[in-house]
Amino acid sequence: MLLIAITSFLVGTLIYIGDSSFKLIQQLLFPRQMMGLKENLIVYGIMFLYLFLQSFSIYYIFNKTLVRLEQKSKLLVAFVVAVLSVALAGALIFFDLNNSLIGNCVILILISSALLSLIFGFLSFLLSKRRITGVNIITSIAVFAITIATTSLFIILSVFSGLEKMNLQFFSNVNPDLKISSAKGKTLSDIDNLTQKLTQNPSIESFSKVIEEKVSIEFGDKEDIAYIKGIDEHYNKVVRLDTLIQHGSYFNFQSPYEIIASEGVARRLQMYIDRYNSARLRMPKPGTGMITSETEAFNSAVANPIGVTYINDSYDKYILSPIELTQILLELPPNSAYSLELKLKPGISQNSAKAALQKELGDKVVVQTRQDLDATFIKVMNVENLIIYLIFTLVIIIACFNLAGAIIIIIIDKKVQIKTMWSFGMQRSHIKQIFFQTGLLITFSSILFGLTLGSIIGLLQNKFQLVMANSFVAFPFEFTLLNYITVTATVLIIGAGVSYMVSRKLPS
Missing domain, CATH: 1.20.1280 (Monooxygenase)
Structure with a gap:
């Protein structure tokens, strides 16, 4: 110790x-x-x-x-x-x-x-x-190898937990508590009836109309394909987008011809905040028939870039605008929307509110919680976490070869004592149990050592930000009980298995 x-x-x-x-x-x-x-x-x-x-x-x-x-x-x-x-x-x-x-x-x-x-x-x-022997050296090597493997597994799981929490927090900053969209088609039908029911619902604090669609954007001599998200003046009560503006300002909703670009779009187009040089937006016109000119194929509009925002990498290809601009580009009526995004009152469960709303509004709409909207991201994170866990479990298995070698060396070193105990009538199974317990002791020591070392490194990382993910954010280190249990159980099961198998091989 x-x-x-x-x-x-x-x-x-x-x-x-x-x-x-x-x-x-x-x-x-x-x-x-x-x-x-x-x-x-x-x-x-x-x-x-x-x-x-x-x-x-x-x-x-x-x-x-x-x-x-x-x-x-x-x-x-x-x-x-x-x-x-x-x-x-x-x-x-x-x-x-x-x-x-x-x-x-x-x-x-x-x-x-x-x-x-x-x-x-x-x-x-x-x-x-005078305290150092060959057995001590071999045992120390086994403890060191398993300790390093344990520390590595704990660190990678804790960092991954921190990244998952950080990314989910980023998504929480831009995803609403609930989202209502049409079950068939894109545009919500009977939106007046929907908004009236939402206004009367005591669980809902605020809601906003949203239209999201692909758009072609040009600025100067550069062009990019992005997603335009049209929002109304109530959206800031659902998601505080104004706090995510890096440069420029938020919408005042007095003019529909304004946009806020994500950092990725602004960088690719070299688009700066300018109320005089406008960006041109193009969107395909709905309908069928022969197209003879560009004006027949696309609806276009010009808008002034008034701000730049950074949310996360998933929103790298987004631009924001007042909802009226998207309605103009899509030739939609003024009161139309693709979805309604909701903010619940504090203390209201998202799942219970989802079930109640789905029952009240019927099967013409789909109600999704924030977890439903993040389902793909969460699934990808879980798969990556599992793969990393399996890789480092293999590393621990390889490290436990040192444990097998240590037990074999101890058995060889104690060969005379084993024969003596056998001669005095000790059962072979009891002798095997001694070496099995020795392997467990080495494993327990390595687990304790590895978790202690990993915890110290984690505390230092959180305190001093030793390793940076980028120029501004350090890799987060999240201490969770599940990670401690997972690492302990994994190393203990592998170490116990190796100790059991090796301790069966006593010399005759």
């Missing part, structure tokens, strides 16, 4: 030193500058070099310079070095010397020296030469 705690502390220390040194090197070499690939490689290279030199120097002191000292004396030296280093760092901070770059570098060296001295002091005390 103490070895597990020390190693976890070592990993946390190395991550802290690496993160702190990275920031200091960045401030020293590339202050107030966006770093590209070349700059990142330089900073990371110097960071790893410093990390190696700092760790190697402390290791050399305790294992080469102080080699003649007893283990307890080494531990005492480690405490003295740690106390002095922390005291000096505290003095520098007290005199406000940490406001300068040089002061921060000295403080980092002192704190890292204190932490590494404690770690190597404890390791020297625990791993003295």
Whole structure:
């Protein structure tokens, strides 16, 4: 247990030193500058070099310079070095010397020296030469291999849980609580009757009319195919789109000829916010017959880009507009809509509200919850999660070969003792049970070590944002009870299976 705690502390220390040194090197070499690939490689290279030199120097002191000292004396030296280093760092901070770059570098060296001295002091005390045997080395390798595999599985599942939660949150920001669409065709029939019933429903806080369709958009000499989503003035009460505007402004709904582009559309068209240079929208006309000109094939309109928004990658090809613009392009009457998007009052269950509305409105419409709208995304995420889990389960199975080797080595090492126990009348099944329990002990230790190490890395990731998904968002790390149970059960079942099979093979 103490070895597990020390190693976890070592990993946390190395991550802290690496993160702190990275920031200091960045401030020293590339202050107030966006770093590209070349700059990142330089900073990371110097960071790893410093990390190696700092760790190697402390290791050399305790294992080469102080080699003649007893283990307890080494531990005492480690405490003295740690106390002095922390005291000096505290003095520098007290005199406000940490406001300068040089002061921060000295403080980092002192704190890292204190932490590494404690770690190597404890390791020297625990791993003295007289305690190390061949069996211990093989067993340690088995524990290390299963621990790393356990840590990897826990980290990847936790990060995946964080990504899933983050993406669902992004979808929640743009998807309504409920959506009502036509069961046949695109346009809702008898929309006045629908809106009247929704107005009288005590569970509904607000609703909005929506039209969504494909459109061709041109700006300057560039053209793109996008989805246009026409919304009315009540939509902001259903989904707070105004909070997602990166540049520009939200609609005032005084003119229908305005659009807000997603970041992807604006980037591809190089479209900027301009109330004088308009974008041209084209949409195929409904109907049949021979087409002799472009005007007969398409309805077109011009609209001014007034804003740019970023929601998530799924909305990379969207533009927003007042619903009147989509009605003009589709030649629809003023009161028409493809769907109604609803916001429920707080505390109202989406599933119960869906069932009640579906029963009230009949089978001419389809009522969907937010989970129904996200069903494809959730299904894809679950499949990806399962695939990743199976891959890392295979890694754990491979790592457990080390466990099998460790048990076999222990059996060979204890061959004389096994014969002695057998001679005194101990049953063969009881002897097998001893080695099976040894395998379980190694597995339990590895699980505890791996989950502890993974949790520390997760806490550091959430605190210091060590690994970034992009320039602005770090990979999220979500701690869930299900992940702890899944990792524990997976490693325990595989380790117990390997231990059982190997412990059956006693020498005759």
